[in-house]
Each structure stands twice: as C-alpha cells, then as structure tokens.
Amino acid sequence: MRLDCPICGSRDRREFYYQGDAVLLERPAPDAGAAAWDGYLHLRANPAGETRDLWLHESGCGAWLVVTRNTVTHAVESVELASRVKEGLR
Structure with missing residues (x-):
C-alpha cells in the first residue's frame, strides 16, 4: 500500500505508523468503573468498508495524517x- 503524504508525496506504507481510528474517543471519568475503562481501552470497531485512520509519517516528515481508506478493497x-481536519473529526 502507498500513501500520498501531502508534504513528501507518494511513499510506501512502511514509512508510516498506524495509530488507529481518527474519531476521537470520549475518555471515561476517573471513577466511571471497570467496565467503562475496559471498553475505552480495549474495544474498537472493526468495520468493513470506509474508515478514517490516524497515521504518523514516522520515517518521513513527521506529519500526522488522516487517511480515508476502504478496508475491503484496500483503496x-x-x-x-x-x-487541517482536526475540527471535523468528531
């Protein structure tokens, strides 16, 4: 897979570090209980189809990127x- 970094251009996926879903998770209150914290730390959706993920261009410019991709077609x-998109992530 190749990603088109807006700063560096087209690069191999191995230059990037996947950080997970770009949708911001609501952190539970400190006293929310074990079930709430377990869900926050361990449970994530695994959708088939379009996702928005955070990636770090670790071996390049160091930019944080939001990658929209299809997990079925790999496009x-x-x-x-x-x-540039942090306000629209919620």
Missing part, C-alpha cells in the same frame, strides 16, 4: 494533514 481515497 486509499484521501490523505489529509490532521492539523
């Missing part, structure tokens, strides 16, 4: 700087 739809 990368878009790559955007996270700093």
Whole structure:
C-alpha cells in the first residue's frame, strides 16, 4: 500500500505508523468503573468498508495524517494533514 503524504508525496506504507481510528474517543471519568475503562481501552470497531485512520509519517516528515481508506478493497481515497481536519473529526 502507498500513501500520498501531502508534504513528501507518494511513499510506501512502511514509512508510516498506524495509530488507529481518527474519531476521537470520549475518555471515561476517573471513577466511571471497570467496565467503562475496559471498553475505552480495549474495544474498537472493526468495520468493513470506509474508515478514517490516524497515521504518523514516522520515517518521513513527521506529519500526522488522516487517511480515508476502504478496508475491503484496500483503496486509499484521501490523505489529509490532521492539523487541517482536526475540527471535523468528531
């Protein structure tokens, strides 16, 4: 898989570090209980189809990216700087 970094151009996926879902998770209150914390720490959706993920261009420019991709077809739809889309992630 190749990702088109907005700063560096097209690069191999091995230059990037996957960080997970780009949708911000609501952190439970400190006293929310074990079940709430277990869900926050360990349970994630694994959808088939389009996802928005956070990636770090670790071996390149160091930019945080939001990658929209399809987990079924492996097609990368878009790559955007996270700093430019952070307001629209929720």
